[in-house]
Amino acid sequence: MAPEKPSYRPLHLQIRDLLRARIASGSWPAGAPIPSEIALAAEFAVSTGTIRKALDALVASHLIVRHRGRGSFVASHSRHEALYRWFSIEPDDGRRCFPDDEVLARERGAATQRERALLDLPPDEFEVLRLFRRRHVRGQAMIRDVLVLPSHMFPGFDWPGAQHRFTTPYEYYEGEHGIKVIKVEETVKAELANSDDAVLLGLKAGSPLLTIRRIAMTFDDRPVEFRFSRVRPDGYSYVKRIS
Amino acid sequence: MAPEKPSYRPLHLQIRDLLRARIASGSWPAGAPIPSEIALAAEFAVSTGTIRKALDALVASHLIVRHRGRGSFVASHSRHEALYRWFSIEPDDGRRCFPDDEVLARERGAATQRERALLDLPPDEFEVLRLFRRRHVRGQAMIRDVLVLPSHMFPGFDWPGAQHRFTTPYEYYEGEHGIKVIKVEETVKAELANSDDAVLLGLKAGSPLLTIRRIAMTFDDRPVEFRFSRVRPDGYSYVKRIS
C-alpha cells in the first residue's frame, strides 16, 4: 500500500499557520493590532485554549507580541529588543553597543552567478542592488560590509535617504517595502586583511580578519538580502550562546 | 512606600523550578523516567493543565523529553540529537559530519589566573585538568583544542579511558560525574596560525585561523569546562542560524 498522507493536523497548528499567512501576506502589517483571543475563537469556532496555543507559538517565533490589558500586535523590527537580535558581535569588555552606519557607495548592476544562486533570483531577473558601508563604534571603524539585494523586491530602493526615519535596514525593508526578515543564517570564517581592509578599517594588510556571510530570509525561506561583512578582530568577538 | 516583592508566582513556574531542581540535584538522573502528568498533578495538588505547562517549559529548555504512550524522561547527552547541538562547525559543501577525537596529552596542574577566573574556581581550589586534543574529519586534521576542567568537580577523571563507552566529553561528564552541561557560550575570533598550528593542522604559519573560546555551564551558570579550539578555515565555517 502506498503510504497515506496525514488526514489530520491539530487545530492549533492549522490556526497558527493561517494567522502566520495573514502576517506574511501583509494583510496584518507590522505593528498592527490583531483580534483578541475571544474574537479569534469565534472566527475559527474553537475554544480560546486552542487559539492561545496558536498565539503562543507565534510569540515564540517572534511574529507577534502580546500585552496584558492592551492586546496582541504583529511584531516589528522597530522594537528596541529587535536591535541586537541579529547582531552577534560584542566587544571583549562586555559593553555592547550598536555601530553607526556610513554608506560608502550604492550601485545597481547585473548579478554575478554567485549572487544569483545565493539570492535565488527567478530566471527573468538579473539585477541586484549593492550597498557598501562602513560601520563605526565609539568613533572607530569596526566593520565594512556590502549588502546585496534582489532589485525586483525593492522598487524605489532608497536606504541612505530613509536612514533618518529607520534605524536599521531591516526596519526599512519592513516599513517601506513590506518585507519582513524572520530568519538569518551566518557563516563565519577567518581571512587575511587585504589592501582595502587596510585602508577602510585602519589595519595592516595580512593581519587576521573575521568575515561573515549572511543570508537574510523572509517567509518560506525566501532570500531577501545577502550580506558580506569584514570585521576587525582586535577587541571584538563573534558570539553565540546555546542553551 | 518601599516597592513590594512579588508575593505570588504562577504555579506552573514554581512547579517548573521544583522539577528542574530535582534534575539539577541528581535525584532524577539523565535518562530516568519521571512521574506521569497525573501523578505529578496529584503530588502538587494542581490540575494536569498546570503540570503540562511546567513540563512544556522543561521540554523547550531540553531538560526532558516526552513520548506519547511511553512517558517522560530526563534528557541525556547520549541521545543522537544532542551530538550536533553544541557543534557549530560545518563543511562548506554542506555534508555535516562529526570529527573523531585524538587525545594528544593530559595534564593536571595549577590553574592560571585566567583559568581561575573563567572557571570561577572557589578560593580553596587551585587545580585544573587539561586535555589536549586533535580532531579529524575524513582523515584530515580539522581542529586542535584544549579542554580545561576544575579538578575538584571531576574526581577520578579518565576521559581517554572512558572514550570507548561515551562518544562525547559531555556525555562522559553526565554519565560518570553527574554533571549536566546545559548551556555554552562561544566567542569566535580570527588569528594567525603559529608554528604549533602549522605542525598539528598541516597549515602554513601565518595563515588565517578561526579560534573559539567556549565556556560550558551547568545549572545556575556554574562553569564546568573551558575550551579553546583552533580551527583550519579552508573548507569549514562557523555557522549560526537565528530565527
Next chain:
DNA sequence: CAGTGGTCTAGACCACACA
C-alpha cells in the same frame, strides 16, 4: 468601567506504546 491577556481548573476524547 469594559476589554485584554495570563492563570488555572476538571473534565473528554484520541493516538500511541507496551505487555
Next chain:
DNA sequence: GTGTGGTCTAGACCACTGC
C-alpha cells in the same frame, strides 16, 4: 487491555490597560 502524552473544551478568576 492499561497507561501514557497530545488535543480540545468551556468555563472561572485575576492583573492590567486605557477610556
